[in-house]
Amino acid sequence: MGKLNVTVLRYLTKEDFRVLTAIEMGMKNHELVPGPLAAAIANLKTGGVHKLLKELCKHKLVAYERGKKYDGYRLTNTGYDYLALKSLTLRGSVSSFGNQIGIGKESNIYVVADEEGTPICLKLHRLGRTCFRNVKSKRDYHGRRHKTSWLYLSRISATREFAYMSALYDRGFPVPKPIDFNRHCVLMELVNGWPMTQVHELLDPAQVYDDLMNLIVRLGNSGVIHGDFNEFNLMVTDAGKPILIDFPQMMSTAHENAEFFFERDVTCVREMFRRKFGFESQDYPKFSDLVRDDNLDAEVHCTGYGFTKEMEQDLLLEYGMIERTEADHTEDTVVDDVPTLVPATAIEIDEYRKQVETEVCYSETKSTQKSDDAIRRYIE
Numbered sequence: 055m056g057k058l059n060v061t062v063l064r065y066l067t068k069e070d071f072r073v074l075t076a077i078e079m080g081m082k083n084h085e086l087v088p089g090p091l092a093a094a095i096a097n098l099k100t101g102g103v104h105k106l107l108k109e110l111c112k113h114k115l116v117a118y119e120r121g122k123k124y125d126g127y128r129l130t131n132t133g134y135d136y137l138a139l140k141s142l143t144l145r146g147s148v149s150s151f152g153n154q155i156g157i158g159k160e161s162n163i164y165v166v167a168d169e170e171g172t173p174i175c176l177k178l179h180r181l182g183r184t185c186f187r188n189v190k191s192k193r194d195y196h197g198r199r200h201k202t203s204w205l206y207l208s209r210i211s212a213t214r215e216f217a218y219m220s221a222l223y224d225r226g227f228p229v230p231k232p233i234d235f236n237r238h239c240v241l242m243e244l245v246n247g248w249p250m251t252q253v254h255e256l257l258d259p260a261q262v263y264d265d266l267m268n269l270i271v272r273l274g275n276s277g278v279i280h281g282d283f284n285e286f287n288l289m290v291t292d293a294g295k296p297i298l299i300d301f302p303q304m305m306s307t308a309h310e311n312a313e314f315f316f317e318r319d320v321t322c323v324r325e326m327f328r329r330k331f332g333f334e335s336q337d338y339p340k341f342s343d344l345v346r347d348d349n350l351d352a353e354v355h356c357t358g359y360g361f362t363k364e365m366e367q368d369l370l371l372e373y374g375m376i377e378r379t380e381a382d383h384t385e386d387t388v389v390d391d392v393p394t395l396v397p398a399t400a401i402e403i404d405e406y407r408k409q410v411e412t413e414v415c416y417s418e419t420k421s422t423q424k425s426d427d428a429i430r431r432y433i434e
């Protein structure tokens with residue numbers, strides 16, 4: 055674990071940024087973006103996209119790969135990180151970077167600082183990182199979008215986490231304060247406490263046990279289940295108060311698997327207390343005890359982050375919260391281990407060009423120098 059690897063970015067020019075953004079756009083429906091398509095989307099007046107792409111490859115922001123049917127470029131983790139961090143620094147949400155403080159199942163966690171120098175927490179979601187050659191392609195019926203694409207999954211995971219965290223925080227639940235998000239990155243308050251995994255003694259285990267069970271019930275009454283309520287996703291403050299983190303896998307109590315996950319969360323707490331603190335209690339909540347008093351689940355879907363039911367299905371599938379349907383299985387038999395070149399229509403290229411233009415314009419109206427400095431600046 056070390057510092058966020060953004061040092062290579064200091065020499066990135068406006069043109070580099072434009073080309074990198076073009077690759078991101080191209081990846082919306084191509085596993086590998088062919089050079090000519092990248093050039094068409096980037097639409098550089100002076101040309102020379104090929105040379106810029108070579109440079110981006112050298113800095114490992116994009117990678118060039120040979121497919122069976124065609125060759126092309128794909129964004130790397132570093133490239134995607136850069137695009138998100140650039141946006142967050144342009145907005146002034148982040149102004150310097152620090153060390154990695156955690157590694158989760160599906161993320162990397164860093165300390166960064168805002169413009170006042172206050173340390174905050176940056177979570178980079180990393181889902182679906184399997185090499186595409188080992189993954190059977192699962193395309194939707196348009197055959198255009200990869201449900202297994204790490205870009206897509208990581209982005210919707212962060213979006214969903216931010217939406218849940220905001221709704222929970224607004225209602226006074228003990229969760230970190232959400233600050234901002236972009237692509238696969240979430241910025242939130244840095245919790246001043248200990249991860250439960252490192253806590254081996256509690257002053258008042260019965261009280262913390264009650265706090266946790268009450269939290270599960272309060273969530274349930276609001277219409278949601280955390281779904282991964284274990285010692286990796288709980289932190290404890292010095293005052294012994296639990297704080298809940300890690301929300302992308304949350305689900306509605308109206309979901310058909312809700313009871314199973316509610317009970318699993320409850321069992322997790324009981325077993326953790328028995329194992330870690332030698333504490334047992336016959337007092338624990340049941341799903342049937344829940345009395346709905348809020349619609350947090352519905353609100354999350356209306357927050358306007360463009361989160362569709364289909365995205366939710368894809369994400370819960372990735373988190374192993376739901377089973378694949380028959381339809382998914384049949385799709386699986388259509389094994390296609392090479393990326394298919396879906397021809398980009400002129401309209402599509404036009405649309406992507408416009409989006410690249412918007413990104414580039416935004417970055418130019420903002421103080422790019424300030425953002426570049428921020429990306430370079432480390433908290434010592």
Ligand code: ADP
Pocket residue numbers: 155156157158159160161162163175177230242243244245246249286287299300301
């Ligand atoms: P994952 O989804 O990959 O499991 P988590 O959100 O659980 O990621 O975070 C992984 C680890 O990072 C946590 O166990 C915790 O130690 C640390 N962490 C996460 N969020 C925060 C935060 N807001 N403040 C302090 N530490 C955090």
Ligand code: MG
Pocket residue numbers: 158159286287300
């Ligand atoms: Mg976790």
